[in-house]
Amino acid sequence: MRLWRRKDRDARPDPNQLQPPEGVPLYLPVAGVGVRMGAQITDIAITSIGALALVLVVFWLDLASLNTIGAISSLMFFIVRIPYYVVTELIWNGQTLGKRIMKIKVVAHDGGPLTTYGVVLRNLMKEAEVFLPMTLLLSLNAQTPISSLLALAWTGMALAIPIMNRYRRRLGDFMAGTHVVHLPQPRLMDDLATTTAASPQKKARFTFLPHQLDHYGTFELQTLEGFLRADGAATSQIAFDKRKETLAAIVEKIREKIGYADPIGPADHMAFLNAFYSAQRAHLEQRQLFGDRRADKHHSKADEDA
């Protein structure tokens, strides 16, 4: 029973992936409740300022009497916020100002283009999901327990729905067929393999035999890559020393594992790791071309099991 359930869970698509019409799944991480709340609060602040300005204009021009200030304020807030969300999300392709600040974005759930209908619907539902609970909470009253309980239930539901599903969609997102993602920031870094290959004498210094490269898999390679890319990040003396220690430990570990006999001086540690990275990557990529994907160092064991 448990096994079956787990399998069922694994079969579901990754929420962070989106399938565009081109058919190549894209990685767009789902934005959490916290960051979206942050964007919402920013938007409410912006619209409140706009509404306040309008209220001041109304009373400055003496268009209404002061005893209706409450109604006028809610009217102005209403007038500002209804078009604000729809127009900003249409102009900036699924981003309000708050979402731009938080670097999140609305996308169509099915991977197609974001439709106008979707934008309008999800923002109209915001009235019922965000602003209605807010007014309801303000108007909670001990004298009317039933309506207060109903208001509380509605508010609880509006808060619970995004937490209960994997895409963090609120009710409006469900109806409009959208969800909110983090905007990825493309940053192209140098290829570690090319930078080492550019200096041939270093490459010649360390040579690795094929059997020495059979120990590790992709996971170890990419962990090493992360370590090498962090080079130069050390700012203090302590951090620098720490890094030196780690470097020495890694080199020792690798030497031991692959059976690399020649001793390596501390000055050559970095060069050794770079050379090893290039050789290991070339080896693994070649194996992969032949259909031999090696996820991590346990690959040989996995092969035996299969």
Added chain:
Amino acid sequence: MESGVLMRSARFRAEREADWRRLETLTSVAERGGLQRMDFEAAKELAALYRQATTSLAIAREISLDKALLEYLEALTARAYLSVYAPQERLGGLLTRFLTRGAPQAMRRCWFFLLLGFLAMFLGAFVGYLLYFENASWFYVFMPPELAGGRGPDASTSYLRGVIYDESPDASGLGAFATFLFSHNTRVAIFVFGLGVFACAPAFLLTFYNGLILGAFYALHVERGLGYDLGGWLSVHGVTELSAICIACGGGLKLGAAVLFPGDMTRGMALQVAGRDAVKIALVASIMLIAAALLEGFARQLVQEAWLRYTIGWGIGALWLAWFVLGGRQKS
């Protein structure tokens, strides 16, 4: 010899890097100014480079173990995807299309649910009317005291008349408009629409209950011989406002029906499909509520003749009907 040293994935990157950089620039241009403001060549290039990048990504996932490169390609393609598939809609065209075609067509498609909405209100009014004449204390059961504003079976006939032909309103103009917009009926309309999702019943019951209030209220005035005058008082905005509630109820029922009878689709899918029309109906209802608040805020205090009130109220009602029936017809 230099390129011979490079491994396959590094060569792969060297060959395409310039294109990726170009796509990066084009994407940021599109994100800042929008696709509409880019010139034709650039937009075409963006689309072509984006498709190339998706291919690159697919290949890189197969042949490259360079994590930094993979992450870059993932992010770049995702960004390009978002700007290539951005909505291409003009705001002005959107509004015109909704008013001239989308709204009336949606109303006509959902005529059955709208009819049910009106039926709920009329049944409620009928029952409330009959119950009042059976026993006047029913009035207190139905009517929330803050809505009655002192009008009830105990009030004097002259007081009731005074409210109908109100000579000294405490709020007028913009203030009154705002007050009425956020009054009881708007809240009812929102709830009636929203609660429809829960299998229709709450929406129908709430509309029915509002009909009860209306019926009992009307019966009270009929009993005092003020039926004609109250009709006028209600007509000015009520034709529009009560219709808006019934229409909102129709929209809610449409959603509820999708939940109850999803047909061949899943319930979520059915809700999405039904939502397309329901949202338009809700928008129509909100436009009508705003119009009703305008009428209530401005017209009701200005017009004190009962017959003129009838004319204005039902005339505007006829205009709404004409919009729903005649709007957006295709010329065949």
